[in-house]
Amino acid sequence: MLTVQFIRENNERVRAGMAKRNFKRLELLDEVLAADEQRRKIQQESDRTLAEGNRLSDEIGQLYRSGRREEADALKAQAAELREKGDQLRKQQEEARQQVTDLLLQIPNCPADQVPHGLGADDNEVFKPWTAPLPELAPGAQPHWELIKQYDIIDFELGTKITGAGFPVYKGKGAKLQRALIAFFLDEAEAAGYREIMPPHLVNADSARGTGQLPDKDDQMYYAPLDGLYLIPTAEVPVTNLYRDSILKEEEFPIKMAAYTPCFRREAGSWGAHVRGLNRLHQFDKVEIVQIQHPERSYETLLEMVAHVEGLLDKLELPYRILRLCGGDMGFSSALTFDFEVYSAAQQRWLEVSSVSNFESFQANRMQLRYRTKDKKTELAHTLNGSALALARIVAALLENNQTPEGVLIPEALRPYTRFDRIS
RNA sequence: GGAGGAAUGGCAGAGUGGUUUAAUGCGGCGGUCUUGAAAACCGCAGUGCUCGAAAGGGUACCGGGGGUUCGAAUCCCUCUUCCUCCGCCA
Numbered sequence: 001m002l003t004v005q006f007i008r009e010n011n012e013r014v015r016a017g018m019a020k021r022n023f024k025r026l027e028l029l030d031e032v033l034a035a036d037e038q039r040r041k042i043q044q045e046s047d048r049t050l051a052e053g054n055r056l057s058d059e060i061g062q063l064y065r066s067g068r069r070e071e072a073d074a075l076k077a078q079a080a081e082l083r084e085k086g087d088q089l090r091k092q093q094e095e096a097r098q099q100v101t102d103l104l105l106q107i108p109n110c111p112a113d114q115v116p117h118g119l120g121a122d123d124n125e126v127f128k129p130w131t132a133p134l135p136e137l138a139p140g141a142q143p144h145w146e147l148i149k150q151y152d153i154i155d156f157e158l159g160t161k162i163t164g165a166g167f168p169v170y171k172g173k174g175a176k177l178q179r180a181l182i183a184f185f186l187d188e189a190e191a192a193g194y195r196e197i198m199p200p201h202l203v204n205a206d207s208a209r210g211t212g213q214l215p216d217k218d219d220q221m222y223y224a225p226l227d228g229l230y231l232i233p234t235a236e237v238p239v240t241n242l243y244r245d246s247i248l249k250e251e252e253f254p255i256k257m258a259a260y261t262p263c264f265r266r267e268a269g270s271w272g273a274h275v276r277g278l279n280r281l282h283q284f285d286k287v288e289i290v291q292i293q294h295p296e297r298s299y300e301t302l303l304e305m306v307a308h309v310e311g312l313l314d315k316l317e318l319p320y321r322i323l324r325l326c327g328g329d330m331g332f333s334s335a336l337t338f339d340f341e342v343y344s345a346a347q348q349r350w351l352e353v354s355s356v357s358n359f360e361s362f363q364a365n366r367m368q369l370r371y372r373t374k375d376k377k378t379e380l381a382h383t384l385n386g387s388a389l390a391l392a393r394i395v396a397a398l399l400e401n402n403q404t405p406e407g408v409l410i411p412e413a414l415r416p417y418t419r420f421d422r423i424s
Numbered sequence: 425g426g427a428g429g430a431a432u433g434g435c436a437g438a439g440u441g442g443u444u445u446a447a448u449g450c451g452g453c454g455g456u457c458u459u460g461a462a463a464a465c466c467g468c469a470g471u472g473c474u475c476g477a478a479a480g481g482g483u484a485c486c487g488g489g490g491g492u493u494c495g496a497a498u499c500c501c502u503c504u505u506c507c508u509c510c511g512c513c514a
Contacts, residue, residue, distance in 0.1 A: 040473090040474065043474055044474065047474065047475085047482050047483045047484090048483090050483060050484085056495090057442080058495085060494050061442040061494085064442080064494095072494080074496070076494045079495080083494075091479090093473095097473090247471085253509055378468090
C-alpha cells in the first residue's frame, strides 16, 4: 500500500496516477487524508493524557517512599481517572489507525511515469516486438491439447479423477520435461546471481497480506481453514516475505532470490473456450525471480530482470514479444509491469508466459521491509519479481512450435536436462 | 498427541512491583593514540507513532493478546513458538 505521507505530499501525482489506472474511487484519497488527520489529533490527546498519568504515578511512588502515605492515597483517584481516559483514547486511536489502514488497502499503487495510458489489454504498448517472421507450421499441425494425448505425456482426465479439472498429471517424457525445465531455469538464475530458495508451499495470513493477496484476492487462493494457511499462488509470496519486518543494510542490496514452486490458483470464474489445455491451470509449476533493491536502482534492476527472461526465451528458441502494460491492465500492486508473450503457431495467438514487475515500496510498506540509510534513517526498500518462467504455457508453446512429423524436437539448450532430443 | 521448561536489544545474558529513558559482556559506529593497523582508552548507539524549522520533547513497545495495580519486563489468565523427555511417523 502507499503511505499516507506519500499521498499527502504528492497529491497531484497520485491523482494523475489513479486516473491513468482508470481507478474511479478518487474520494478514497481525501478520505484517507482526513482519517489520518483525525488519527493524529487523537494520538496527541492520548499522549498528553498518558504523560500526565505517568507523571502522577511517579509522584505517588515518591510520596510512598518518603512515607507520606496519606498524600499518596489522595492522588490515587485522580490517577485512576486519567487511566480510564487514557484507555478510552487508546481504543479510539486503535480504531482510527485501523480506519486509515482499511482505506489505504483499497488504493492501488501509483503507476510509474513511463506507464502508457489505456483501459485494458488492447492498449498495452509493444515494448519489444518480434521482428523475425513468425513460425508457420505444416498443414495438419495440432494444438498442444491434441499433442499431449498423441504422445501420452500429459493427462487431464487422470488429474480430474484424482483431484479435479485443471490439475494435469504429467507422465513419462512429459514429467521429465517439467523436471528439465525447472532445473534449466534454476541453473540460469543461479548463473545470473540469484540465490536458490526452496520455500514452504503454504503461507500464513500475514505473508499473504504482505505481498498483497489479502484482503482483496483471497478468493483466488486455496485455503486450509483448519490451520489458517493459504496455498501459494506464486513463489513471490513466501520468498518476498522472507524479508518481512526486517531492516537491511544498504550494502546488502541487491538481494536476488530464485525459487521453484508449484503455484495454486482457484481461477474462480475465469474458465472458457480460450483457456483450453495448459493455457490455464489450478496447479502449475514456475520458477520465480525476486529482487529487493535500493529505490534509486530498482528501475535498472527491472530491466536487468527483463533481460534475464529474454535470455531464457532466446535459449529455448521461442518467438516472443515484450509488452509494457498500460495503466488499466496493470496489477493492483505494481508500478510498472512488462509482460512476455510467446507465439503459439498452432493456436495462432500470443500466450502470456511471464510478468516482470517493479512494486516500488508498495509491498515493502505492507511488509515493513526497510533499509538503513547512511545517515541512519530507515526507508522502505523496493521489491521486484518476475516469472522465469512459468512452465505450463512454455510447454504448450514448445510442443506446438516444435512439432514435426518425426515428433516434438527439444531445443538444444534443454537436451542436457531432458537427456532425450525428441518426444515421439 | 502427553508431561515439563523457556521466550528480554544485532548476539549472549542480568533483572520477581516504583530514578529501568533495561545492568553487563560481545559485536557495530565515532574519536584519541599510530606511517597504517591491532591493542588500550574515551564516547555514541533500538523500533514505530507524534509535536517541532531544528535542537529537542511526548508516547508505546521486554514472544502475541487480555487482566490486576496509582504504577508491570516483573503478578494473574490465555494464545503462539522453541527446547527436553515420552508416543506416533516419511
